[in-house]
Structures are given as structure tokens and as C-alpha cells.
Amino acid sequence: MEPTADPSTTSRWLRGPLRLRPLMFTAFAMITVLGAVAFAFYLVSLSAEDVFLDRERDAAVAERQILNEAFRNEGRPGLVTRMERRSRLAAPEEHYALFDETGRHLGGDLLSPPRGVAEGAWGRAKSRTRAGRIALYATTLRLPDGSLLVIGRDAAGQRAFEGRTADALLIALAVVVAASLGVGLLLNALVIRRADAVAGVAERIAAGDLRARAEVSPRGDSFDRIGGSLNHMLDRIEELLTGMRTVTDSLSHDLRTPLTRMRGAIEGALDPATSHVDCRAALEQVSLELDRVLSVFAALIDIARAESGLSREMMQPLRVDEVVQDLASLFAPVLEDAGQTLAVGATEPLTIEGHEQLLRQAVGNLLFNAARHAGPGAAVTLEVHNAGGVAEIVVADNGPGIPEADRGRVKDRFVRLDAARGGSGSGLGLSIVAAAAKLHGGELRLEDNHPGLRAVLTLVSGG
Numbered sequence: 001m002e003p004t005a006d007p008s009t010t011s012r013w014l015r016g017p018l019r020l021r022p023l024m025f026t027a028f029a030m031i032t033v034l035g036a037v038a039f040a041f042y043l044v045s046l047s048a049e050d051v052f053l054d055r056e057r058d059a060a061v062a063e064r065q066i067l068n069e070a071f072r073n074e075g076r077p078g079l080v081t082r083m084e085r086r087s088r089l090a091a092p093e094e095h096y097a098l099f100d101e102t103g104r105h106l107g108g109d110l111l112s113p114p115r116g117v118a119e120g121a122w123g124r125a126k127s128r129t130r131a132g133r134i135a136l137y138a139t140t141l142r143l144p145d146g147s148l149l150v151i152g153r154d155a156a157g158q159r160a161f162e163g164r165t166a167d168a169l170l171i172a173l174a175v176v177v178a179a180s181l182g183v184g185l186l187l188n189a190l191v192i193r194r195a196d197a198v199a200g201v202a203e204r205i206a207a208g209d210l211r212a213r214a215e216v217s218p219r220g221d222s223f224d225r226i227g228g229s230l231n232h233m234l235d236r237i238e239e240l241l242t243g244m245r246t247v248t249d250s251l252s253h254d255l256r257t258p259l260t261r262m263r264g265a266i267e268g269a270l271d272p273a274t275s276h277v278d279c280r281a282a283l284e285q286v287s288l289e290l291d292r293v294l295s296v297f298a299a300l301i302d303i304a305r306a307e308s309g310l311s312r313e314m315m316q317p318l319r320v321d322e323v324v325q326d327l328a329s330l331f332a333p334v335l336e337d338a339g340q341t342l343a344v345g346a347t348e349p350l351t352i353e354g355h356e357q358l359l360r361q362a363v364g365n366l367l368f369n370a371a372r373h374a375g376p377g378a379a380v381t382l383e384v385h386n387a388g389g390v391a392e393i394v395v396a397d398n399g400p401g402i403p404e405a406d407r408g409r410v411k412d413r414f415v416r417l418d419a420a421r422g423g424s425g426s427g428l429g430l431s432i433v434a435a436a437a438k439l440h441g442g443e444l445r446l447e448d449n450h451p452g453l454r455a456v457l458t459l460v461s462g463g
Contacts, residue, residue: 083107093154101146318354339376345383362436374399398452
């Protein structure tokens with residue numbers, strides 16, 4: 001039965017953290033490079049050895065043919081003379097010999113016939129010279145008179161070649177080690193420096209400095225992308241914390257008044273001297289104040305769901321032009337009661353993936369703001385444009401408008417431009433519109449209508 005790996009061990013190994021250790025990575029890379037260089041030199045050495053031996057064999061066979069031709073022309077005495085002369089003038093690694101049919105030495109520096117190589121072949125052999133035993137590569141030829149011609153090449157030449165190759169390998173390895181070590185240490189220093197910079201930013205943030213940001217260079221490497229993502233996340237966190245502080249401060253201010261009124265009304269109703277009529281009036285006041293508080297909380301929940309993307313699950317194909325036409329007919333009487341006129345301009349057919357309830361609330365807030373702030377006699381227009389797959393819902397009026405300096409902050413929560421904060425509005429109308437635009441991948445733009453205000457709600461087709 002074959003052994004099987006423990007699945008729990010395997011799963012623990014797979015779940016284990018994969019950590020970047022620059023020094024270990026450098027050592028592993030150096031070992032890998034050294035192994036690759038050594039293996040490459042080994043292959044080159046084998047190939048060069050084959051080339052070296054092939055060259056020596058071809059040279060020996062060519063000499064064998066020349067000496068065989070000399071034997072035919074000059075006979076054995078002439079060949080003996082040639083062998084003696086070659087032995088004296090040849091390079092140290094070249095060896096020659098001529099033996100008679102009985103193996104007796106006739107000439108040359110080899111004193112005994114080579115052993116280990118067949119006649120006519122080329123291969124390793126052993127022989128003897130005046131200096132002692134010798135290993136060589138040799139080829140032989142049996143001449144017509146029975147004598148044996150031997151031409152050899154000492155293996156010392158091959159060993160010298162191998163020695164030079166080994167020296168070159170050591171030099172190359174030394175260069176590779178030095179280069180790999182230098183590059184590895186440099187890479188290690190760069191990685192640690194960039195990682196320390198990101199870690200330093202994280203430590204400053206953990207200490208409470210939310211203004212800390214990672215340095216991002218224009219090169220756009222991996223650490224720059226990490227730094228950019230970190231900065232984007234920090235911007236969003238700071239924005240959310242600022243919004244949370246604003247909401248908290250605004251809630252504590254805006255809800256204090258209705259809660260104080262409810263408390264006063266309840267205390268008055270509980271007074272035994274309060275008449276039944278006054279008690280009922282107090283309860284009605286409490287009901288009105290509760291409705292106001294609940295509307296504020298409902299608006300805040302809608303904004304939070306839209307900004308967090310939780311409302312995306314309720315998005316479906318939606319005809320924007322039909323929704324706008326329906327809202328126009330619904331708000332026309334409201335604008336008439338405010339002494340204004342509503343004109344529906346171009347409404348191009350356009351279908352997007354949208355949240356119908358939130359979109360209706362957003363456009364309704366824009367129309368309600370126009371009815372409330374544009375003033376009597378104002379003309380309000382409502383249009384829908386298809387800007388290359390982007391829906392643009394435009395609500396414009398010719399009222400007093402909003403000063404350019406306030407157009408950015410008026411979209412924040414609980415911001416009201418009224419002189420007093422005691423008005424009936426909660427300051428969340430445009431915040432809901434901006435949240436709806438964000439949910440649909442668009443934006444809310446407040447522009448000058450010359451005169452008046454032009455609010456443009458953009459919705460990206462498909463969300």
C-alpha cells in the first residue's frame with residue numbers, strides 16, 4: 001500500500017504565510033545562478049572535449065595515411081627513419097612508433113605496442129616510453145609487411161585543456177558570485193528601504209496622524225502602486241472620518257432642538273393642570289417632531305446604503321426618461337403652489353441599470369429644492385440627455401442660485417445656506433442626490449445657469 005500525505009499537514013502548509021525575505025531570496029538566487037553557470041560550463045567542457053578529441057583523431061588519421069604512403073614509396077627502412085625524425089621534432093603530446101610483426105620496436109618514442117585499442121580504431125590506450133608508462137589516445141595501422149604503425153596523442157593535452165577550462169570556470173564563478181552578491185545586496189537595500197517607508201506611514205497612521213501619505217514616484221513600480229493604493233485608502237478613510245465627525249456634530253445640534261421641544265411638550269402634557277385640549281396639542285407637536293427626527297434618520301440610512309454600495313443589489317433595468325416624466329407630472333402642482341412653472345425639455349430614451357426608488361428621491365429633491373429656493377415667478381426646466389451612454393438629468397431654474405464658493409460644501413450632510421438653522425430642512429437633500437450619483441457611477445454637478453442654478457445628475461449606463 002502506497003503511503004499518502006497527511007491532508008491536515010498539507011492544508012496547514014498551504015495556509016502558511018508566504019513571506020518575502022530579501023536575504024534568503026538573494027542567497028537562493030545566487031545559488032541558482034552559480035548552479036546554472038557551473039552546469040553550463042560543464043556542458044561546454046564536454047562539448048569542447050569532444051571537439052578537441054575529434055580534432056586530434058582527424059590529425060592522427062591524416063598522419064597515418066601520409067606515413068602509409070611513405071611506406072609504399074620508401075619501404076620499412078624509410079618509414080623507420082621518418083618515425084625517428086618525427087619523434088625528435090614532434091610536440092611533447094605527439095607520439096609515434098613502428099613495431100614488426102612480432103611486436104619488436106623498430107622506431108619512434110613508444111617502446112611497447114598500445115594496449116586497449118583495436119587495430120585501425122581510435123581510442124584510449126596504454127603504452128610505455130623511456131620516461132615511463134603513459135596513457136594516450138592512439139590509432140594503429142597494420143602495414144602489408146605485418147609491421148604495426150602507431151600514432152598517438154598524449155592525454156596530457158586533454159588534461160591541460162581541462163585545467164584551463166576549470167580555471168576559466170573558477171574565474172567566471174568568482175565574477176558571478178561578486179556580481180550576484182552586489183546585485184542582491186542592492187536589491188535587498190532597495191526593498192527594505194521602500195518597505196520601511198510604507199511601514200513608517202502605517203505606523204504614523206496607527207499613532208493618529210491621518211495626514212501621513214506614502215511617497216509615490218512617477219516610475220510606477222510595485223511599491224508605487226502599493227503606495228498609491230494606500231494613499232487612496234487613506235483619503236477615503238479621512239473622508240469618511242470627516243463625514244462621521246460632521247454627521248455627529250450636526251446630529252447633536254440639529255436633533256437637540258426637536259428633542260428639547262418633545263421633552264417640553266411631554267412635560268407640559270404630564271402637568272395635572274394641563275387641559276385635555278392642550279394635552280392633545282402637545283402630543284401632536286411631539287408627533288410632528290418625531291416625524292422630523294425619523295425623516296432625518298431615514299435620509300442618513302439611504303445615504304449610507306448608497307455610498308457603501310449596499311443598494312446596488314436593488315438595481316435593475318430602468319427607463320430614465322419615463323421616470324423623469326412621471327416625476328414631472330408629480331411635482332408640477334408643487335411648483336405651481338410655489339408660484340413657479342415647470343417645463344419638461346428634451347427627454348431622450350435611455351435605459352440604465354438603476355435604483356428606481358433612490359433615483360426618484362434624488363430627482364425629487366432637486367425639484368423640491370428648486371420649488372423652495374428659486375422663489376415665486378421662477379421658471380424650472382427638467383431635461384434628460386444621452387451623452388454617449390451616460391444619462392444626464394438636468395434641473396435648472398432662473399432663481400438666485402448658489403454662490404460658487406458654496407457649491408462644493410452644499411453637497412455635504414447637514415449643510416444649509418439659510419441664515420438661521422431653525423428652518424424645516426435637514427440639509428440632507430443634496431447629500432442624497434450626490435450619494436445616488438455615486439451609486440450609479442456618476443456625479444452631481446452644480447453649475448451657474450446665468451441666472452439661477454443648473455444641477456446636473458449624471459448616471460453611467462450599467463451602473
